[in-house]
Amino acid sequence: MSYYNNPGKYPEYSPGSSRRRPGIFFIVVLALVSALVGGLISAAIVIPNVYGNQVATNQVVLGQGTTTPPVNVTNPTGFPIAEVSKAVGPAVVGVGNFQQKGRLFGNSGMAEVGSGSGFIIDAKNGYIATNNHVIEGAKKIVVSLADGRNVDATLVGADTRTDLAVIKISEVNNLTGAQFGDSEKLQVGEPVVAIGNPGGQEFARSVTAGVVSAKNRVLEIQGESSFNLIQTDAAINPGNSGGPLVNYQGQVIGINSAKNAEPGYEGMGFAIPITDALPFIQQMIEKGYASHPGLNVSIDERYTEEWAAQQGWPAGAYVAQVATGGPADKAGIKAGDVVTKVNEATIKNALNLTRQLFRFKPGDKITVTYYRNGATQDVSVTLAELKQ
Structure with a gap:
């Protein structure tokens, strides 16, 4: 199993995952990753506002200028x-x-x-x-x-x-x-084409083809776990990351982001749906940043479903720290609590918590269920805006 780019910096990566993102970066062996993973992770938490000082001067409308032409797939002179x-x-x-x-x-x-x-x-x-x-x-x-x-x-x-x-x-x-397509309208079995630079410039704009193998796939990898992904058997290789997944009308319907690298598996690439990515x-x-809803808490990844079961505790997201004055703090959530539900959605781990929170907007009110001292309690929380 390999990870790219400072695996200890964002320990939301699932340490048991065999899926990886196909960008050509330093590969760190599993032993080093295991040594680094185990600290506090950020699942919809307070993170420094890297781009928060940049403000919009005017609204930009995507797709301006020359765009790729529509494709006539019935053209008898070509493929x-x-x-x-x-x-x-x-x-x-x-x-x-x-x-x-x-x-x-x-x-x-x-x-x-x-x-x-x-x-x-x-x-x-x-x-x-x-x-x-x-x-x-x-x-x-x-x-x-x-x-x-x-x-x-x-x-x-x-x-x-x-x-x-x-x-x-x-x-x-x-x-x-x-041109952008509508990834909501994709059908399983629909033909798609992946274009990118696997291996860098030497293989620039390589083309691979396949079909939409499945929709609504979930990967336990930070970033990708926020979306219902498109699964495709079009070859996705290191260097394809960030490139487009395109339908037969020449419209981008996904952003190629990850693959299943587990031995014995072939043809399992994943793309972020363009309709979900564009906002x-x-x-x-x-x-200058993407806005997300958050509880302003830190979650400890060492709290796994298996460990919780051994203690007789429920699965969930273990709260390690609570930001003073944040939404969770105002709702009475404390360090040591285990978040088990967001509204009616069951929470099993940190990435699952982030995924559920992303269904809402900053300012939305939600119900959070947490476990403390053998009992559960429901509280109303108004989500804060997280800037990154």
Whole structure:
């Protein structure tokens, strides 16, 4: 099992998961991960507001500028996948993550530590969507365009809770943006195409094809656990992260983000539905951060369902810390409590708590059920806004 990018920093990663995100980053062996995991995790908690000082000056409408043409899959002179690839390819980009690695041969020591994919969502303004884990920790981001240009990009917003990020390039001449489809209308068995840079620039804009294998899949990985994912058998490889999953009309219906790397399994890739992702992408463009609802508590991942059963306690999310004056504090929730329900939804672990809270908006009132000293209690909580 391998993890990418500082596995101890966000211990919401499920330590038992064999699924991984296909970005080319440092691989840390299981022994090191196990040693790092076990601290406090953040499941809809207080996290520093990295981008909170950026405010929107005006609303940006995605899809401005030149976009990819509609695809005629009945064209008798071509093949459907070839037509889709030809139409969407110009909107797909490579994303290089450069970090400081010490002085190398007398230069500044900036080196590419990983790469992934992305796609242009606004050709007029140069906005590009990708995964957070593709650009995480980057000191410099370089975008490779379909026409061969390599240009520097700036980070607009990044969100660990949804594994989404938006970057921007200033060279907007001759850019082509992607068209968006409606992932709500996807059908199991529908043909799809994945386009991206598996292995980096050497295999830029590789095309793989398959079908929608299933909908509403849930992975216990931070970011991806926030969505009902699209499962596909189109090959998703390291470097495909952040690239588009496209239907036969040439419309982006998903963002390729993860794969099942368990030995013996093939053809199990996962994509974030575009319809679910766009509101967060829009927020990052307008505000510089994605807004989420939260309880303002810290959750200890060491509290597992198995451990709880041994103690005779219920499964849930163990509250390790409560922010003074936050929603949970005002509702009477204390450190040592175990959150077992949000409204009528049963909570089994930290990621499950985050997932359920994401069904609401900041300011919404919910009922939280918690366990304390052998008894459960219901309290009303008004969710706070978390900025990241």
